[in-house]
Amino acid sequence: MGRFTWTRLTAAVTILATVATTASAFYLPGVAPHDYVDTENVLVMVNALTPSSESELKSVIPYDYYHEQLHFCQPEHPKAQPESLGSILFGDRIWDSPMKLCQAKVPGRDALFINDRIRENYAINWLVDGLPAAHARRGSDGQTIYSMGFPLGSMDGGKPRLNNHYEITMSYHYNQKLEVYRIVGITVIPRSIAKPTADKPACGFDQLATAEPVILNEAGETEVTYTYSVKWESSDTEWATRWDKYLLVGEPKIHWFSLVNSIIIVLFLTGMVAMILLRALHKDISRYNQQEAQEDIQEDFGWKLVHGDVFRAPSYPMLLSIIVGNGTQLFLMSAVTIVFAALGFLSPSNRGSLATVMVVFYMFFGIVAGFVSARLYKMFGGEAWKRNVVGTAFLFPALIFGAFLGLNFFLIGAQSSAAVPFGTMVGVVALWFLVSTPLSVIGSYLGFQRAKIENPVRANQIPRQIPDQVFYLKPIPSMLIGGVLPFGAIFIELYFILNSIWFHKIYYVFGFLFLVFGILVLTCAEVTILMCYFHLCAEDYHWWWRAFFTSGASAFYIFGYSVIYYFSTLQIRSFTSMVLFFGWTAIMSIMFFMLSGAIGFFSTFAFVRKIYGSIKID
Known part of the structure; x- marks a missing residue:
């Protein structure tokens, strides 16, 4: 569980979080490419949950991915990844993650906490090779817009639904000259599925969009099963331009x-x-x-x-x-x-x-x-x-x-x-x-x-009296003007x-x-x-x-x-x-x-x- 090898058609990944904080002396910090070879594991990280919305913002408080009330899957001994001073000051908290099939029991008090975060449009943030996991949507002009992070849940008829299944699409570029692979994109489609079927491998769930959603019970305990599926796609996007879709200037x-x-x-x-x-x-x-x-x-x-x-x-x-x-x-x-x-x-x-x-x-x-x-x-x-x-x-x-x-x-x-x-x-x-x-x-x-x-003119010993000033030349009005x-x-x-x-x-x-x-x-x-x-x-x-x-x-x-x-x-x-x-x-x-x-x-x-x-x- 939690490990799948790299192939050009289908693959399995062990999602263990790490940060590539070292770089070759010939590259600027943070921009050195990571070259993968066939069967090499791909390392993925989890970051803090942040309030995120395209239209309205209801909170400015981020929460750690492993906050005790969120009940996400976590390794036995989570390891924090080294971060820069600016990253820490801006609230980044990056950890490793097993990303495996797991079950969590959410008590009523914690269900209320999670539901409030869903109502406040919180987003889950992952990183793969330094690239944020994105949620793709269509803009008003028909252009695909990639937003960092993907929703923790959604509202359905006034009821919060927790997303517990993640459809992950990994895009990679194959360098024929070097015979290596490079990650150039990761998108996630989150879904809420109350009763996932386990008749297929853990990384290959095929759930219907009409499945019964996960509704957390705020008065009692709710059992949640976290699952995921992974699809690999070959891409013509080169590593040097992989950030372009994130950096599109709106309007x-x-x-x-x-x-x-x-x-x-x-x-x-x-x-x-x-x-x-x-x-x-x-x-x-x-x-x-x-x-x-x-x-x-x-x-x-x-x-x-x-x-x-x-x-x-x-x-x-x-x-x-x-x-x-x-x-x-x-x-x-x-x-x-x-x-x-x-x-x-x-x-x-x-x-x-x-x-x-x-x-x-x-x-x-x-x-x-x-x-x-x-x-x-x-x-x-x-x-x-x-x-x-x-x-x-x-x-x-x-x-x-x-x-x-x-x-x-x-x-x-x-x-x-x-x-x-x-x-x-x-x-x-x-x-x-x-x-x-x-x-x-x-x-x-x-x-x-x-x-x-030395000033060009000496000051007199006795200060000159200042005449009355018109309204717009008085201190406060003139400063405001x-x-x-x-x-x-x-x-x-x-x-x-x-x-x-x-x-x-x-x-x-x-x-x-x-x-x-x-x-x-x-x-x-x-x-x-x-x-x-x-x-x-x-x-x-x-x-x-x-x-x-x-x-x-x-x-x-x-x-x-x-x-x-x-x-x-x-x-x-x-x-x-x-x-x-x-x-x-x-x-x-x-x-x-x-x-x-x-x-x-x-x-x-x-x-x-x-x-x-x-x-x-x-």
């Missing part, structure tokens, strides 16, 4: 519409900024310099009026320098990760590679955070350099880690497989203290050792990203994401410069914090959009799932706030230094 026209929409916004902003820079600013600078050359003393006007205050140190310079440093760290992490992904270095077969690379780059760019924070704090005239070093290394990471730890307790309470193990948590803390923190301290040391940044444009440039792509995160789909259109990210950078820079010019002309010189908040305010729109997404797309009712959704959304919004705020700050900083360095001031 590519919408992605192009998103890109065109973003480009239009950028062109509009670029036109306005160019008009200001080439016309208004050029005229202003010419007039200011002409007046300076004249003997008659004339009163200043426009943005030149605040030249003695524009480089005055902001309120809370310590905090501003810290968050700008951490925002720069996040920006570089995101930019480099997207470039690597767009170039194809992050293979989807290497599970968790995207998250792992993000964590690694974030840790290494701690040196940039320390350097930027120190340089800014020294420019602001700060003297408490020790507090700056400690704050840069610990303030923002501690906030994110604390939120992450709090959400992990909710996952532990729900007995979810996504709960990060203690050992992994210790590893994350070790990376923070042994890699990120020392690099941040080194960056701070290098930053404080450099000469102080500035934040809506960067959000407008990315909100369509944001929808696809949210779908891939919460519906457990593969997001692989990194070419689009690279272009949208570039457009986001330009939009944040231009809208912040534009708003800063308006404020300076209105004699408001408090631009340091406002530059950060103007572009960073797009994060508030992202969180608001996520709230709309929650109520319009998701059907979540459990308190734990709701806390997890809004908790992770808040963390992502805060990180985006820091990232986009740093873009706006540095672009405005360069703009202000440029224009005040272009005029003659005594």
